[in-house]
Amino acid sequence: MMENNVFSGTLDNQEALQVLDSLPDAVVVIGLDFNVRWVNKTFTKLTGISRGQAFNKKCYDVFPGHVCRTQECPLSCILKGAEQCRYEADKHYAVNRSSPGIITATPYKASDGTLAGIIEVVSDMTPLYESRERFRKAMGGVIQAMSLTIEKRDSYTACHQRRVTKLCRGIARELGFSWERTQGLRMAAAIHDLGKILVPAAILNKSGPLSEHELAIIRAHPQSAFDILKDIDFPWPLAETIYQHHERMDGSGYPRGLSGNDILIEARILAVADVFDAITCFRSYRPAVGPDTALAELKANRGTRYDEDVVDACERVMISGKVDLGDTKKN
Ligand SMILES: [Fe+2]
Numbered sequence: 001m002m003e004n005n006v007f008s009g010t011l012d013n014q015e016a017l018q019v020l021d022s023l024p025d026a027v028v029v030i031g032l033d034f035n036v037r038w039v040n041k042t043f044t045k046l047t048g049i050s051r052g053q054a055f056n057k058k059c060y061d062v063f064p065g066h067v068c069r070t071q072e073c074p075l076s077c078i079l080k081g082a083e084q085c086r087y088e089a090d091k092h093y094a095v096n097r098s099s100p101g102i103i104t105a106t107p108y109k110a111s112d113g114t115l116a117g118i119i120e121v122v123s124d125m126t127p128l129y130e131s132r133e134r135f136r137k138a139m140g141g142v143i144q145a146m147s148l149t150i151e152k153r154d155s156y157t158a159c160h161q162r163r164v165t166k167l168c169r170g171i172a173r174e175l176g177f178s179w180e181r182t183q184g185l186r187m188a189a190a191i192h193d194l195g196k197i198l199v200p201a202a203i204l205n206k207s208g209p210l211s212e213h214e215l216a217i218i219r220a221h222p223q224s225a226f227d228i229l230k231d232i233d234f235p236w237p238l239a240e241t242i243y244q245h246h247e248r249m250d251g252s253g254y255p256r257g258l259s260g261n262d263i264l265i266e267a268r269i270l271a272v273a274d275v276f277d278a279i280t281c282f283r284s285y286r287p288a289v290g291p292d293t294a295l296a297e298l299k300a301n302r303g304t305r306y307d308e309d310v311v312d313a314c315e316r317v318m319i320s321g322k323v324d325l326g327d328t329k330k331n
Helices: 013-022 041-047 074-079 126-153 155-174 179-190 194-198 212-218 221-229 238-243 265-280 291-300 308-320
Strands: 026-031 036-039 085-093 097-109 115-124
Touching (some): 026 041, 026 097, 041 115, 074 085, 074 115, 126 179, 155 265, 179 238, 265 291, 291 308
Antiparallel strands (some): 026 036, 026 115, 085 097
């Protein structure tokens, strides 16, 4: 039986379009004048923009992204001689829709071989991002569950952790932390005293002075938390941050006596927030103290025990009233 010439090794225009329309990735051809010349069917489905709406419109109007009108614009890169330009972007389409994608641009050549524009292939990353988001939420839930477990046993530590988490977020924002990094710090703060779960309640709640032995047991809590968390592959240095939250800039802290830049910035923030809340908080053996006293303690040791920038940021946060730590008179 004779085979149809479709299988002869070449495709005519109609057949080539059929192939391009069947691709799972969006394909866009852009001219040297930034005008959209052609889009495949996947592009129209992904973006909600029809071929007619896209045709001859500027690419940066139809689907703008953060590289538009910058040095990293893929058309500019190809014009400078790059053979391929690949980047990750959150594209915002002209129909109030956006999606994260990986975009690969290659030269589009006219039949005489001269450069006529670029071909952009957009791989939609939405499903991947959604599953990442679900994972992140689940992880936050696990951290929350750990925090609640501590609360069942020791209500002071639980409230303290919540207030420290709020203050850490405020300081991190003040210091210009990204949202992502702030999330990691918040999670570390939410369970920073997890290791106290191994400290006998009689020692935790003792109102009188502690013996050397009892002090040593309490001081083991950063190590205990580290041992519990160290094998969990968090996207942030959670275990290490908690491990270091009682270290001090001048090396006077514990458990390892780390100093200066050997202490993670996250741990330096956690240390300041921890001390601030511990001072301002009501305990069974002494009344609550005002924030001014806590700030005075931090400032007196600014640059020695505590990181200067973090102390300054903490002061700005408290003075501005951006963070409400709630009622510190109760547990
Ligand atoms: Fe602690």
